[in-house]
Amino acid sequence: MFTKAIVVGASSGIGEAIAKQLAASGVTVAVLGRRTAELERVCAGSDKLKPYTHDVEAFDEVPDLFAKIVADLGGLDLLVYAAGVMPKVAEGEYDFDKDRQMMAVNVVGAMAWMNPAAARFEAARAGTILGISSIAGERGRRGNPGYTTSKAALTAYLEALRNRCSRYGVNVVTAKPGFVSTAMTQGMGKLLWLIPADEAARQSLALARRGTSAIGFVPARWSLVAWVVRSIPSWLFRRTNV
């Protein structure tokens, strides 16, 4: 169903796995990441994977780079935004720089890339936008205020795009993974329902391939946890360590 894709944030983790799986199914993929060496490693061994070094915080590069990639690929039918950072935030730590970075990478970069894609897809009455958000966006959690805020914002932004463009045939998909075994979760100890990045990528792409502007947890059983977490009243939630 997809033939030409952009994956932003593909030098590691879920983004890398998505890029490789797309390439394996015959899709030509523009692979975007900040670290050139990592990109070359990802793209080695497949001529379907085309590396483009890009720091998502360099918002002003996006218009020209987007145009260049679309020209290079000869079109576009899928944009995946998988860039995300989650610096450790210690108990009692209040670090604006970390918060700002999370908002820039996890949200503002997504807007910078999804804007031209959404405009293009709405005009074409076709196309898919897949955003990798997180279950962390379901509530504001004491463990990492900046991260939960950024993912809540990304989820809301994707919902708004879906409400705006799905009537024009654009498939806007939100994948909300739980714990995934990537660099982001290293050193966090034993985690509930931890899945490999490949598996998270496979399930996220499956949501996108439905073509129904799906919103889904990855794996789906997190929806139960999310429902419980959302149902806890604030006066009780603040007493937990979730």
Added chain:
Amino acid sequence: MRRPTLTTLRARSPWRVLGGFGQAINGACRYVAPASVEELSATLARAHEEGLTVAFRGAGRSYGDASINTRGLVVDTQRLTRVHRWDPGSGEFECEPGVTVEGLWRRTIEDGYWPAVVPGTMRPTMGGCLAMNIHGKNNFRAGPFGEHVQEIDLVTPSGEVLTCNREQNPDVFHAAIGGLGMLGAITRVKLKLKKIESGLLRVDARVGRNLDEIFECFEELIPKSDYVVGWIDCFARNGSLGRGQLHAAHYLHGDEDPDPQGSLHVERQGLPSTILGFPRGKLWIPMQFFVNDLGVAMVNRAKYWSSYFGDGASYLQSHVGFAFLLDYVPDWRLAYGDGGFVQYQVFIPKETAKATLKTLLDLGQRRGFPSYLGVLKRHRPDAFLLSHAVDGWSLAMDFKVTRGNREALWKHFAEMTAIVLDAGGRFYFAKDGVLTSADVARAYGQERIDRFAAIKQRLDPDGTLNSDLSRRALGL
């Protein structure tokens, strides 16, 4: 987060998905709406510097892709609404390109002036009217909009300002009017308006039982009328093929209007606020249930028979009421649904017009694409380079576009286009969304296209001015 340094027009201009008025054709464009002529000129120069293509957009009333510039920049001129001069003595009106037809007549009617040529809606801007060289129901007499233009200022992408009229740069004048915004930005226009003695027109309604009768009646009305327009029921078959109704109108003179000062008042030039008891602003909602083959066939039949019994009626109607039929139901285009519609207007020389129109009406029915609208007008040639008018007739047709019918419908357009070209016909860029550059070269003659391209080469050598329409239909 790095401090944003979005300095280029390319990076700074937001995306906007822009559609033609028919909503069947869309494009993702970069968009900017300058607040002054100076800002517009600076934007154009900047885009030229950056190698970004530019198309102009007024009210977005062209049905196809005339004001769409996919991935390029669209410069919206609607904020440029200054009136420089209005002289009720001479009827000269000088303004910026964003002034609309409505803005124009509201300003001048109480002084006894009406635009010499108006389209079927009062929403278009002067810039749009000029770029398309629009026509009205009086084309056979008054010619196109451009014939009543005395002078324009044209700003080229390199920043040169050319004043063009019939003495100064006459070649540019006759190419830029009807030039689709491809030669420069029209930043000032000077018009000559028509003196009227009353705010009312005398309108006569006539019915024709088939296309032969319609043509005959039309010819009979032309010498004694200032405006004539025909409505054709494109669903009627066989002996009734091309049946419909004609409305002819003429200006009132002398004491024909007992209260000319009253009838010229702006408030007497309104449109009804309800139609058949329904608030007109929301009328498109129930209308959508009728915008299908069955519904239109029913509505056309009802309209035809009501006009049949009203044959020969004569009444007085305001200029606005007669001219702007398309504004009676705002947002009527929404009734066509998500897929929108394509308006396709053919201009055919008088020698072959009747037979060709019959062929087209019949073909539409046989292919399962009867037009939902049929508007017949009489035209005469004019001096503009890319003029759509021929000494003959035009028929405007509307076709609903759906996800399922798009491919078959476009084939139907190609088939109709071939017939029109064989008949020596032309098309109208304000309505077009389907022609190829080969079609256009045949319709206008390669020589005219080459002359236009030569003027463009002189004024815009880097090809900054471009649109989806110019790329598709002119191969620019």
